[in-house]
Amino acid sequence: MVELTTSSQGLLGVQALAIAASRDSVWAYYQGFRLSGSSMVVGSMLLARLNVAQTWYAAAGRVGLALCLASTVAAMGLVLASLLLPRRPDVFSDGRIVDRMFTTSAWSRLTFVWATPLMLRATEKGDLDFSDLPRPSHNLRADYQSAQWEARKIKDTFFKSLTRIYGWGLVKQWVTAALNSCVSYLPWWITLRLLESLEARSPGESPGSRIWLFLVWLGLAKIANSVSPPSLGPWARLTNPAH
Numbered sequence: 001m002v003e004l005t006t007s008s009q010g011l012l013g014v015q016a017l018a019i020a021a022s023r024d025s026v027w028a029y030y031q032g033f034r035l036s037g038s039s040m041v042v043g044s045m046l047l048a049r050l051n052v053a054q055t056w057y058a059a060a061g062r063v064g065l066a067l068c069l070a071s072t073v074a075a076m077g078l079v080l081a082s083l084l085l086p087r088r089p090d091v092f093s094d095g096r097i098v099d100r101m102f103t104t105s106a107w108s109r110l111t112f113v114w115a116t117p118l119m120l121r122a123t124e125k126g127d128l129d130f131s132d133l134p135r136p137s138h139n140l141r142a143d144y145q146s147a148q149w150e151a152r153k154i155k156d157t158f159f160k161s162l163t164r165i166y167g168w169g170l171v172k173q174w175v176t177a178a179l180n181s182c183v184s185y186l187p188w189w190i191t192l193r194l195l196e197s198l199e200a201r202s203p204g205e206s207p208g209s210r211i212w213l214f215l216v217w218l219g220l221a222k223i224a225n226s227v228s229p230p231s232l233g234p235w236a237r238l239t240n241p242a243h
Contacts, residue, residue, distance in 0.1 A: 032082035043075035083107040
């Protein structure tokens with residue numbers, strides 16, 4: 001497992017350097033998504049190795065344990081750093097800024113931080129005028145969608161046409177709904193395992209590394225659950241079939 005995580009960290013470093021050297025912000029943005037997922041997997045493996053730190057500590061010594069801790073922190077830091085890459089500079093249409101949902105970083109998009117300036121403006125004014133709203137992205141405008149529909153010149157029925165054009169987008173929405181259900185259930189499952197571990201302890205026994213690991217996972221699950229809204233309305237827009 002040590003060799004696997006070490007080689008994986010080397011590959012993550014190469015991928016991070018490639019993203020840093022790229023001048024294509026859109027490519028770097030989507031590669032950052034992939035790098036974040038890979039770093040999360042490697043970080044999970046490192047956390048699992050820390051779970052057996054008491055046995056591993058005796059064999060590796062303080063230096064080895066310090067390297068393991070540093071690698072774990074670096075992997076988790078890479079998860080966050082790769083999600084902070086902006087997708088593109090601000091875009092304007094007819095003198096008005098375009099909705100920044102697909103402009104800002106993945107972290108801002110997933111946590112809806114991109115909408116903060118608009119919310120602050122609404123708080124200051126007590127209301128929003130039409131001129132305060134950003135322009136929609138080009139693939140969400142009615143004129144663009146109408147032109148795209150007419151350009152396809154599909155002769156099938158309306159339902160078949162929708163399925164053929166937006167079928168993959170609908171599948172993504174269903175997958176998003178399933179993932180949302182799993183994320184909502186995850187904190188309860190981790191809490192159950194944590195309670196089972198606490199009940200299995202002998203009286204007076206100090207908490208082991210396994211219990212601390214469950215606490216870390218519980219915190220991560222709570223964070224994931226907090227950015228996963230109970231309503232899939234905003235997330236459905238993230239996987240809008242029109243995209």
